[in-house]
Amino acid sequence: xxxxxxxxxxxxxxxxxxxxxxxxxxxxxxxxxxxxxxxxxxxxxxxxxxxxxxxxxxxxxxxxxxxxxxxxxxxxxxxxxxxxxxxxxxxxxxxxxxxxxxxxxxxxxxxxxxxxxxxxxxxxxxxxxxxxxxxxxxxxxxxxxxxxxxxxxxxxxxxxxxxxxxxxxxxxxxxxxxxxxxxxxxxxxxxxxxxxxxxxxxxxxxxxxxxxxxxxxxxxxxxxxxxxxxxxxxxxxxxxxxxxxxxxxxxxxxxxxxxxxxxxxxxxxxxxxxxxxxxxxxxxxxxxxxxxxx
Numbered sequence: 001x002x003x004x005x006x007x008x009x010x011x012x013x014x015x016x017x018x019x020x021x022x023x024x025x026x027x028x029x030x031x032x033x034x035x036x037x038x039x040x041x042x043x044x045x046x047x048x049x050x051x052x053x054x055x056x057x058x059x060x061x062x063x064x065x066x067x068x069x070x071x072x073x074x075x076x077x078x079x080x081x082x083x084x085x086x087x088x089x090x091x092x093x094x095x096x097x098x099x100x101x102x103x104x105x106x107x108x109x110x111x112x113x114x115x116x117x118x119x120x121x122x123x124x125x126x127x128x129x130x131x132x133x134x135x136x137x138x139x140x141x142x143x144x145x146x147x148x149x150x151x152x153x154x155x156x157x158x159x160x161x162x163x164x165x166x167x168x169x170x171x172x173x174x175x176x177x178x179x180x181x182x183x184x185x186x187x188x189x190x191x192x193x194x195x196x197x198x199x200x201x202x203x204x205x206x207x208x209x210x211x212x213x214x215x216x217x218x219x220x221x222x223x224x225x226x227x228x229x230x231x232x233x234x235x236x237x238x239x240x241x242x243x244x245x246x247x248x249x250x251x252x253x254x255x256x257x258x259x260x261x262x263x264x265x266x267x268x269x270x271x272x273x274x275x276x277x278x279x280x281x282x283x284x285x286x287x288x289x290x291x292x293x294x
Contacts, residue, residue, distance in 0.1 A: 002048040003075055005037075005283045006060055007275060008067035013044065020063040024048065027055055039287045053269070061271075070254060070270030070283040078166045078284055080230050083223045083248060085240035086174035086181055086195075088117075089258050090156045090188060090277075095180040096130055098149045102141040105133055119243030119263045123175060124213045131198065135207030139200055142179045150180065152188060153258075155277030157294020160189045162281055163237075165292045169230065173222045175214055175244050188294075194222050220247035239280065240264060256280055 008016060017034060024031045029051035037043045048056065053071045060069050070076060087094045100109035109130045116126040160170055172190040174181050181195040199208040212218070219240075227234040238245070238252035241260040246267045249255030257268035258277065265271055272279050281291060 001073060002046075002051045002053060002056060002071060003073070004046040004048070004056055004060060004069060004071045005076065005285070006044045006046065006064055006067055006069045007042055007279055007282055008044070008064040009274075010042070013064075016064045017044070020046070020059055023059045023063060024051075024056070027052075027059065029056065037285065040282050040285055043282050043285070057271075066273045068270075068272045068274050068279040068283065070256065072254065072269060076254065076284050077235060078286060079163070079168055079235045079237040079253065081169050081171070081223070081226050081234055081236040082160070082163050083171045083173055083219075083226065083236065083238045083252070084190075085219070085242070085245050085248075086172055086184060087176050088153075088241045089239055089245075090153055090172065091184055092151050092153050093149060095145070095150065095176045096134075098145050099134060099137070099141065100130070101149075102145060103134055103137050109133055116244070117242035117261050119246075119261070123215045123244050127175065127196070127213060127215075128209065131205075131209060132207040134198075134205050137205045139179075139203050139205070142198075146180055146183055150184065152184075153277055155275075155279070156188050158291055159277045159280055159294075161292035161294045162286060162290070164189060164191075166286070166290075168237075169226065171222060171226055173214065173219050173248070175219075192226075194218065216244045216247045219245065220251050223248050223251050237280070237284075239277075254284075256283070 030049040032049050033047040097110045100106040115121045170190045171192045172185045173194040178195045181193045185193045197210040199206040199210050227236050236252045237254045238248045239256050243263050249268045255268045256270040257265045258272045
């Protein structure tokens with residue numbers, strides 16, 4: 001059994017569904033039902049008897065795109081655990097790129113960031129290289145950057161608050177820095193933060209890091225450990241946008257790629273390409289009147 005939930009352009013929904021039904025049949029899969037969810041009327045649910053999730057995802061993208069979707073082998077439910085990336089997922093910026101702007105080296109650092117996000121560079125090596133370029137920057141620049149340039153992604157507060165109201169534990173895990181992540185977590189309502197620590201001496205960055213690096217392996221380990229604490233029944237949700245998020249997305253019950261790089265998108269169970277983060281709530285089937293507006 002496969003369940004696909006799709007949020008797409010309403011004006012073309014009927015024609016898109018017809019194309020999808022034909023493509024599903026041509027791929028040798030059986031469409032058992034298609035209906036708009038009565039409790040979430042912007043969301044179309046497709047039910048298939050068996051089939052291939054990756055192939056179904058490709059068909060949905062081709063027939064409905066751009067759209068937001070989630071594919072599972074069961075009826076999606078509210079998760080017990082939510083683990084999310086921060087930069088370009090919960091906030092609209094890459095913190096290290098914005099910080100580099102203060103140092104006058106944003107183009108150099110942004111180029112490294114992009115290659116790391118695409119999975120073209122080793123994350124840990126790329127992080128150390130970028131942090132070294134920030135050597136000598138005043139910590140005051142971090143506070144200024146946070147106050148003037150870092151903004152929550154649309155729907156982030158509502159997503160976190162609503163999941164918490166439904167009993168979900170929330171964790172922000174980032175390859176970025178605690179100097180940014182701790183205030184962001186407080187602002188958005190996350191209960192735990194895992195990230196990297198910038199080394200500081202005499203109120204200036206040394207160009208180094210303190211402690212182990214939070215990389216893709218750590219992100220996955222955090223999700224697995226948090227789920228184990230909840231118990232074997234735990235349903236988990238992860239969101240992210242880059243190559244560094246792939247193991248975490250793959251380990252989650254529902255891995256949703258938000259405006260993601262191609263490799264992360266391909267690894268995920270769901271994608272948000274059209275709407276904002278509240279579409280995660282729609283894909284999970286949480287009615288609008290149960291949202292906690294942030």
